[in-house]
Amino acid sequence: MLSFILKRLLLAIPSLLAISFLVFVVARLAPSGPVEIIAGDKASPAVIQQLKHQYGLDKPVLVQYTDYVWNMVRYGDFGKSFQRGGQSITAMIRTDFPVTAQLAWQALLFAIVLGIPIGIFAALYHNTWFDRLAMLVVVALVSIPSIVMGPLLILVFAVQLRWLPIDSWTSPSHTILPMITLGARSAAILARFMRSSLLDVLRQDYLRTAIAKGLSRGKAVWKHGIKNAVIPVLTVMGTVFGALLSGSFVVETIFRVPGIGYESINSITKRDYPVIQGMTVLVATLYILVNLAIDVMYGMVDPRIRSQEAKQ
Amino acid sequence: MQGLSIFSRRTVLLLSALSLLALNGCNTTNRNEGGASTNTASAGNVLRYPLTTEPTSLDPAKVEDGTTIDLIQQVFEGLVIWSDKNEITPNLAENWDLSPDGKTYSFHLKKGVKFHNGREMTATDFKYSLERACDPKTKSQTVQSYLKDIVGATDMNLGKAKGISGIKVVDKYTLQITLDGFKPYWLGNMTYPCAYVICKEEVERNGGEINESNLASTTGTGPFKFTEVRRNDLIQLGAFKEYHGGTPKLDGISRPIVKDAGQRLNKYQVGELDFVEISPADLDRVQGDATLKDELKSFPRAATWYIGLNQEAKGSPFTKREVRQAIAMAINKEEVIKVAMKGQADLANNVIPPGIKGRNEHIQPLSFDPAKAKQLLAQAGYPDGKGFPELTFSYRNDYPQVSLAAQVVAQQLKTNLGINVQQRPMEWAQFLTERKAKTLALTHLRWAADYLDPQNFLSTLLHTSKKVNGQEDHPENGMGYNNLEFDRLCDAGDTEKDPIKRAEFYAKAEQIAIDDAPWVPIYFQRDLELIKPRVKNLKDSLFGHRPHVATEVTP
Numbered sequence: 001m002l003s004f005i006l007k008r009l010l011l012a013i014p015s016l017l018a019i020s021f022l023v024f025v026v027a028r029l030a031p032s033g034p035v036e037i038i039a040g041d042k043a044s045p046a047v048i049q050q051l052k053h054q055y056g057l058d059k060p061v062l063v064q065y066t067d068y069v070w071n072m073v074r075y076g077d078f079g080k081s082f083q084r085g086g087q088s089i090t091a092m093i094r095t096d097f098p099v100t101a102q103l104a105w106q107a108l109l110f111a112i113v114l115g116i117p118i119g120i121f122a123a124l125y126h127n128t129w130f131d132r133l134a135m136l137v138v139v140a141l142v143s144i145p146s147i148v149m150g151p152l153l154i155l156v157f158a159v160q161l162r163w164l165p166i167d168s169w170t171s172p173s174h175t176i177l178p179m180i181t182l183g184a185r186s187a188a189i190l191a192r193f194m195r196s197s198l199l200d201v202l203r204q205d206y207l208r209t210a211i212a213k214g215l216s217r218g219k220a221v222w223k224h225g226i227k228n229a230v231i232p233v234l235t236v237m238g239t240v241f242g243a244l245l246s247g248s249f250v251v252e253t254i255f256r257v258p259g260i261g262y263e264s265i266n267s268i269t270k271r272d273y274p275v276i277q278g279m280t281v282l283v284a285t286l287y288i289l290v291n292l293a294i295d296v297m298y299g300m301v302d303p304r305i306r307s308q309e310a311k312q
Numbered sequence: 313m314q315g316l317s318i319f320s321r322r323t324v325l326l327l328s329a330l331s332l333l334a335l336n337g338c339n340t341t342n343r344n345e346g347g348a349s350t351n352t353a354s355a356g357n358v359l360r361y362p363l364t365t366e367p368t369s370l371d372p373a374k375v376e377d378g379t380t381i382d383l384i385q386q387v388f389e390g391l392v393i394w395s396d397k398n399e400i401t402p403n404l405a406e407n408w409d410l411s412p413d414g415k416t417y418s419f420h421l422k423k424g425v426k427f428h429n430g431r432e433m434t435a436t437d438f439k440y441s442l443e444r445a446c447d448p449k450t451k452s453q454t455v456q457s458y459l460k461d462i463v464g465a466t467d468m469n470l471g472k473a474k475g476i477s478g479i480k481v482v483d484k485y486t487l488q489i490t491l492d493g494f495k496p497y498w499l500g501n502m503t504y505p506c507a508y509v510i511c512k513e514e515v516e517r518n519g520g521e522i523n524e525s526n527l528a529s530t531t532g533t534g535p536f537k538f539t540e541v542r543r544n545d546l547i548q549l550g551a552f553k554e555y556h557g558g559t560p561k562l563d564g565i566s567r568p569i570v571k572d573a574g575q576r577l578n579k580y581q582v583g584e585l586d587f588v589e590i591s592p593a594d595l596d597r598v599q600g601d602a603t604l605k606d607e608l609k610s611f612p613r614a615a616t617w618y619i620g621l622n623q624e625a626k627g628s629p630f631t632k633r634e635v636r637q638a639i640a641m642a643i644n645k646e647e648v649i650k651v652a653m654k655g656q657a658d659l660a661n662n663v664i665p666p667g668i669k670g671r672n673e674h675i676q677p678l679s680f681d682p683a684k685a686k687q688l689l690a691q692a693g694y695p696d697g698k699g700f701p702e703l704t705f706s707y708r709n710d711y712p713q714v715s716l717a718a719q720v721v722a723q724q725l726k727t728n729l730g731i732n733v734q735q736r737p738m739e740w741a742q743f744l745t746e747r748k749a750k751t752l753a754l755t756h757l758r759w760a761a762d763y764l765d766p767q768n769f770l771s772t773l774l775h776t777s778k779k780v781n782g783q784e785d786h787p788e789n790g791m792g793y794n795n796l797e798f799d800r801l802c803d804a805g806d807t808e809k810d811p812i813k814r815a816e817f818y819a820k821a822e823q824i825a826i827d828d829a830p831w832v833p834i835y836f837q838r839d840l841e842l843i844k845p846r847v848k849n850l851k852d853s854l855f856g857h858r859p860h861v862a863t864e865v866t867p
Contacts, residue, residue, distance in 0.1 A: 032741035038368070039453040040376040041744055044787040047456045048748075050470075054451045084543065085369055085523020092543070151574070159578050166578050168545065168568065256570065258544040266366060266544065271741065 005296065012288045016281060017069070023280045024065050027273050033057065034082045034271040055082060068277065078278035083270055089278035092263060097282070099169060100252070100259030104244040106175055107183035111240065115187035116233070119194025120226065126199060134191065141188035150181045150254035167256040178255040182248050186240045193236045198229040238294030245290065246283045356867050357563040359847065359860060360586045362570040362579070366544065370530050371522035372505035373445035373452040378760070378856060381505055386549055386565060386859050388508035388532035391419050391438070391487075392499055394853045398614075398667050398764055400499050404433065404509060404533065404556075405487075414494030414809060421485045425556040427511045428537045429528070435487040437509050439479050443468065445506045446476060449520065457762070458501040463490045494807055496814065500763020509533060535560045535861045545569060561849075561864045580842055586865060587843040587850075593712045595654045598842065607842045610656055614665050614761035614854035615837040616769070617657075619643065619721060621830060624792030625753035629701055634692035636829035640678040641685035642728040643721055649835050652717035656840055660833035663769050663825050667854050670766040670811075672819035675826055682728040689729050697730025706746070707756040709737035717834065718756045750790055758837065764854060766818035771802040774825055793830035 035051045043051075052058045056067070071077050078089035122134040157177060158166040165174050201207065202225055210220040249261035256262065260279050267275035367380040372388045375381055391405035402408075405419040425433045446455050446468040459465045463478030478490040491498060501507065511531035515522055518529035524541040531537070535557065536549035549565040568584075570576045573591055580588040581604070590598060590608075598604045621630040621639060629635050649657050658666070661677035686696070694700040703725075707718045715737055722733035733754070738746070746752050762768050776794035777786035798821050805817035826833075843850065846866045851858040 031739065032745045036745050036748075037741045038374075038376075041747075043453050044456065044784065045748055046783050047453055050448070051451060051453060054448065083368060084366075085371065085521060085525065087523065087525055087543075091525070095543070154575075154578060159582060162582060166582065166584065167570070167575060254572075254575075256545065256568075256575075258542065262544050 001296070001299070005292065008292050008295070012285075012292075015288065016284060019284045020069070020277060020281050021065060023277050024068065024273075025061065027268075027271070027276050028061055030271065032271065034273060037270055038082065068274075078281070079274040081267075081275050082272050084272075089274055092275065093260065093278065093282055096258060096260045096263050099257060100245065100248055100261060103175065103178055103182060103248055103252070103257055103259060104241060106179040107186060107244050107248075108237070108241050110179050110183035111186035111190050111244075112237070114183070115190030116194050118187075119191040119233075120198060122191065122195045123198035123202065123229075124221065131195075135195075138188040138191050141184045144184070146181045146185070146250050147254065149184060150177070150251060153177050153181060154254075167254070169255075169257045174255075178248075178251050178257055181254070182244060182251040186244060189240060190233060190236065193233050194229065197232050198225060201225050201229040204228075235294055235298055238290060238297065242287050242290035242294075245286050357561075357865060358566050359562050359564075359863060359865055360566045360568070360584065362576050362585055362588060363547065363567045364573075364576070364589065365571060366569055367547070369522075370524055370538070370541070371450075372441075372508040372510065372532075373450050373455065373522075375505040376454050382856055383547065383567065384505060384508075385534070386536040387530060387534040387538060388505065388510065389534050389859075390504070390508045391421075391502050394503055394764070394855055394858070396851045396853055396858060398854050400503070404438075414496075415492075416488060416490045417499075418482065419487045419489070421487065422556060423485055425533055426554050427514075427533055428531045428552055429511060429514060430554075431511070431513075433509060433533050434484045435481040436484075437512060438487050439476075439481050440512045441510045442479055442507065443476050444510070444515070444520070452506055454504065454506045458504045458506050461491045461493070461495055461498055461501065463492050494809070496809065496811075497763060497765035497767045497806075500765055500768070503763065535859055536562075536565055539564070555861070557861050560861050562860060565860060577842075580844075583844075586847050587841055590840050590842060591711065591713060592652065592654045592656055592840070595656065595840070604842060607844060608840065609843050610838040610840050611852050611856075612658065612665070612667065612854060613837040613839055613856070614668065614764055615758050616660055616663060616665055617717070617756070617758040617834050617837060618660070619832040619834060620752075620755040620757055620791055621832070622750060622753050622755070622791050623830070624750045626751065627701055628753045628792075629692075629694075629703075630753065630791075632692045633828060634688045635694070637678060637827075638685045638688035638692065638729060639725065640829040640832045641681045641688065643724055643832055643834070644680045645834050646680070647724070648717050648720045651720050652713045653835065657835035657838050660835050661826070663773075663822055663831075663833055664766055665761070665836040665854070668761070668764045668766065668769075670805075670815040670818045672822040674819075675823060677826060678829060678832075685728055697732075700729075700731050702732045702734060703754045704734045704736050704752075705754045705756070706736045706738055706743060706752045708740045708743050710740055714756060721756065721834075747790055750792065756834075760837075761854070766815075766822070767802070767806050770798075770818055770821050770825065771806055774830055775799055775802050791830040793825075793828070795824060795828055798824045798828070 035048055035055060035057060039048050039051060056064065068079065071079060078093070080086045080088050081092065118134050118138070122131045125131050154166055154177065157164045164176055168174055202221070207220055207224055210224050211217060248257070248259060249265055251257065252259045252261035253265050260282060263275065264279040267279065363379060363383065365379050367383050368377055369375055369380065370384060372384055375384055389403050391403060392400050393403040395401040404422055404425060406422045408417050408419045410417055421433070421435055427433055442459065442462070444450055445452050446459060446465050448469060448471050455465065455469055462476060464473055464476045465478065467473040468476050480488040482488050509532070510522065514528045514531040518526040522529045524543070527538050527541065533556065535552055535555045537552050538547065539550040540546070540548040546569065547567040551560040551563055553559050570579065573594065576585065576588045577590060577594055577597065579585045598608055619639070621636050622628055623631045645659050649655060649659060662671060662675050664671040689695070689697065705718055705722055707714050709715065718735060722735060725731045725733055747755065747757070759769065759773060772786065772788050774789055774791070774793050775786045776799050777784045777789045801817045801821035801824070805814050805821065808814040808817060839856070848864040848866070849862045851862060
């Protein structure tokens with residue numbers, strides 16, 4: 001297991017290098033640059049040239065990239081923002097990442113609490129009105145983009161009913177609407193997976209045998225059905241969490257959640273290259289780690305996979 | 313047993329998730345400690361209004377945009393300030409003398425002015441502040457525009473000198489600044505943030521930087537000081553009790569950073585904000601609401617929105633005066649204002665907005681006259697628009713009213729002149745880059761005054777630009793406009809000591825600029841704001857609200 005993890009971590013290095021290089025180049029391909037934005041509409045070309053020199057942006061892109069990677073390797077340093085009074089990106093990540101992580105955890109919990117029971121009951125009451133209604137809701141949740149759902153929830157619960165705050169991230173009540181907006185889609189995905197997985201299990205021989213041996217249907221479903229049906233859902237949950245962690249850009253922007261998504265969007269509009277690079281590398285690392293964690297967890301959960309690995 | 317182990321592991325996972333959540337939950341509550349909440353319940357004696365963008369910097373030397381200027385002018389101050397009558401008035405300088413040659417200002421500083429850390433501000437601090445702003449290490453993008461007239465400032469900014477030779481500390485309370493020529497409009501530059509005074513020891517303790525990672529570095533002399541800066545979230549200011557102009561009436565100012573206009577209006581409606589700027593696009597929502605309608609106010613600003621006709625762009629048809637005049641007379645400004653601004657702007661026949669002394673109050677405009685416009689276009693060789701090159705109309709894409717105005721103008725040119733216009737909404741940064749390269753032929757843009765003087769409109773924007781030592785001497789003339797008589801009148805106005813004669817020069821120059829139509833002024837900007845009745849005594853100048861020294865809120 002340890003060698004498996006090590007191997008995967010080593011494989012992550014070239015991926016991260018490739019990603020960082022891509023972002024580095026793509027960010028610079030976007031029209032206009034940070035200096036033009038910092039300088040504003042009244043600066044002369046001479047001032048812009050001078051600022052470019054001061055920020056080291058007049059060097060060839062490859063030289064800039066090598067400097068960047070070297071600083072990362074040598075000092076473990078993502079560099080400094082061009083704006084924000086030259087704040088260090090490591091410091092920015094330190095304050096932003098916990099916020100994004102909290103939002104992702106909450107959204108995942110919300111998705112589990114809402115999605116799993118819906119999936120279970122839809123499977124148990126397969127083809128009844130409940131099943132159909134549940135699947136209708138699920139399709140709706142999957143199809144409504146957060147950029148629509150967020151403002152709708154705000155209008156209803158914050159502006160009209162005034163039960164919840166509009167935006168910001170200062171108290172637990174502030175986290176409710178972003179959590180729902182971010183988690184809704186995942187809840188729907190989990191519900192669908194739980195339903196189809198449980199339907200599959202319900203048709204298995206071992207379940208029929210358990211009932212034939214005299215176990216009540218309820219007990220059989222609970223002890224043997226759901227337990228086995230949850231395994232594939234667990235994998236999906238991992239992927240969902242990875243997506244939640246890296247996919248809260250829109251939700252964070254709508255609700256002004258000061259996490260890495262919001263910061264990334266801001267830095268993109270300002271062409272704050274070091275921040276764009278730092279945040280992307282961070283998100284990519286997280287994604288790789290979450291995927292690794294899923295693989296490891298999968299082995300822990302399903303002994304069949306673990307034994308296969310052992311044999312290999 | 314095998315099945316059970318699955319469940320216990322799952323439970324473990326869930327429990328660890330929950331505990332992490334709880335831990336993070338603590339973080340959330342920590343973030344809120346020590347700062348006034350943005351909720352209505354605890355509004356108290358705090359003025360709450362949003363920042364529409366993240367402040368670009370807290371360093372006065374680097375601040376360029378109006379939003380951030382409004383923020384830092386509460387904290388830092390300069391020698392002089394614009395009054396609510398739009399005149400230069402003393403601030404940290406009590407008064408000043410001008411030498412007979414008009415080149416040397418001696419500022420007599422107010423005595424007993426304290427920095428937020430309690431130390432007295434003196435002339436040395438001003439010398440340090442201006443020199444730090446010009447130091448290339450500071451990376452200021454504004455000093456070249458606002459401090460370049462001071463002898464030696466450019467040399468220092470280019471790294472050729474260690475200090476500014478034109479700035480002398482005569483004694484503790486006297487600061488002498490020498491200019492490279494007589495410039496009657498120059499004091500306006502001293503209202504700009506790069507001329508604000510900063511506190512040497514606090515800045516040096518922060519490695520020469522002024523930023524949010526060490527709020528002590530933002531020590532100024534202003535009526536408020538930064539108490540909390542939460543990136544992407546909220547900025548809080550607290551009153552400075554020992555302010556030289558008297559203790560502010562407010563306990564503090566709370567500035568949540570809310571970029572979305574719809575969200576700002578939502579927050580205002582539920583009472584989380586005391587005032588909020590709105591865009592014309594929101595006027596329908598506001599005017600349909602009885603309460604909001606009464607709270608709507610509008611403020612004139614020193615900014616002109618115009619249609620730029622660039623003669624330097626490749627293949628530009630605007631080199632012909634008749635073509636420019638035809639365009640000017642084919643635009644129905646009233647309709648543009650009605651559609652794009654919902655009537656909330658002042659029609660512009662001048663280059664210079666109202667309220668600026670020396671503006672030509674008897675201008676003869678090129679009025680809307682489609683028949684005359686058609687005739688002029690025919691004279692230029694394009695009868696009914698035939699043979700006229702297709703134009704690309706470039707403008708920034710982040711304000712709906714700008715796009716709307718451009719669409720109306722394009723439609724008018726098509727209907728009245730038979731000219732085809734391609735719309736090209738652009739990202740702001742991209743627009744700036746191309747505008748500076750002077751490749752955009754037809755643009756819709758505004759000029760916002762740096763200081764209230766005809767020079768800042770006429771000479772700065774439209775004087776012929778020549779290359780001097782490889783640099784344009786009038787880089788803001790983005791239209792390639794050149795008229796020797798206009799240049800002569802501007803030069804005369806720029807150096808005339810008698811204010812009445814000066815005004816006469818500029819009045820003549822402005823009439824020439826209107827007749828030649830290098831650009832077509834459309835409207836003078838008004839800021840639309842919703843203001844809660846609890847806000848009292850808000851002071852305003854053409855640049856925006858003045859520092860909130862006298863502003864009050866009823867709790």
